[in-house]
Amino acid sequence: MGNVRIVLDTSAVVAAMRSPTGASAALLMKARQGKVTLLANVALALEYEATCRRSEHATAAGLDADEVGIFVDAVLAMVEPVESHFMWRPLLRDPADEMVLEAAVNGRAAAIVTFNQRDFGVVPQQFGVEVLTPAVALRRIK
Numbered sequence: 359m360g361n362v363r364i365v366l367d368t369s370a371v372v373a374a375m376r377s378p379t380g381a382s383a384a385l386l387m388k389a390r391q392g393k394v395t396l397l398a399n400v401a402l403a404l405e406y407e408a409t410c411r412r413s414e415h416a417t418a419a420g421l422d423a424d425e426v427g428i429f430v431d432a433v434l435a436m437v438e439p440v441e442s443h444f445m446w447r448p449l450l451r452d453p454a455d456e457m458v459l460e461a462a463v464n465g466r467a468a469a470i471v472t473f474n475q476r477d478f479g480v481v482p483q484q485f486g487v488e489v490l491t492p493a494v495a496l497r498r499i500k
Contacts, residue, residue, distance in 0.1 A: 362499055363395045363438075365462040367455075367472030370492050371406050375429050376419045381492035385471065388499055389436045396433070397465035399442040401457040403434055440465035449481045462487045471495045 366374075366385065374382035388394040398406070407430045409415065416426045442460040450456055455477050462470050462482060469488040470478060478489045490498070 361393060361395055362469070363397055363465060363467045364469045364471050364495060365397045365402070365458055365465065365467045367458050367470060367474060368402070368405050368409050369473045370471050371433060372409055372415050373473065373492065374433075375410055375421070375426070376415060381496045382471075384496050385492055385499070386433065386436070388496070394499060396437045397440050397461050397467050398434075398437045399440045399457060399461040399464070401442070402461050403437065405454075405457070406430060406433060438465065450478060452477050459485075459487075469495055 364385070366382070370382045370385070373380055374386050377383060385394060389396045410426050410430050411423070416423065419426070419429075421429065440461045442457065442464055448456060450459060455474075458470055458472070459478065459482060461467070463485045467487055469490045470482055471490055471492055472478065473491060475489050475491065482489050
C-alpha cells in the first residue's frame with residue numbers, strides 16, 4: 359500500500375503521547391517516514407494542543423509542559439493543512455467530531471483513525487472515508 363492519507367482523531371494523538379510503543383505512536387512514525395500523510399484543519403490542530411496539554415494526559419505520559427509542547431509541535435509539523443468548508447454540518451452525533459470529518463473529506467483522506475468509531479457511525483462511508491482503530495490502520499499500512 360502506498361502513501362495513505364489519514365486524519366487522526368484527538369484520541370489517537372493523545373494515545374501516541376501517552377503510549378510511545380502503541381499503534382498510534384507507530385502511525386506517527388509512519389508519517390515521519392513518509393508512508394502516511396497526516397491531515398488536519400486548524401480546529402483539529404487546536405484541539406490536539408488543548409487536549410494534549412491537559413494535566414492528566416501530560417502526567418500519564420510523564421511529560422512536563424515543555425515536552426508536551428515539543429510533542430504537539432512535532433505532530434503538527436508532519437500535518438498537511440486542510441482548509442475546511444462547512445457545507446454539510448451537522449451529520450454526526452457529537453458536534454465536536456464534525457471537524458474531524460471535515461478534515462477527512464476536504465483532505466481526501468482514506469480513513470479517520472480513532473478509538474471512538476461508533477461516534478462517527480456510517481456517515482464517513484458516504485464520503486468514501488473509512489473509520490479505523492489505530493491498530494487496524496497500522497496493519498493496513500504495513
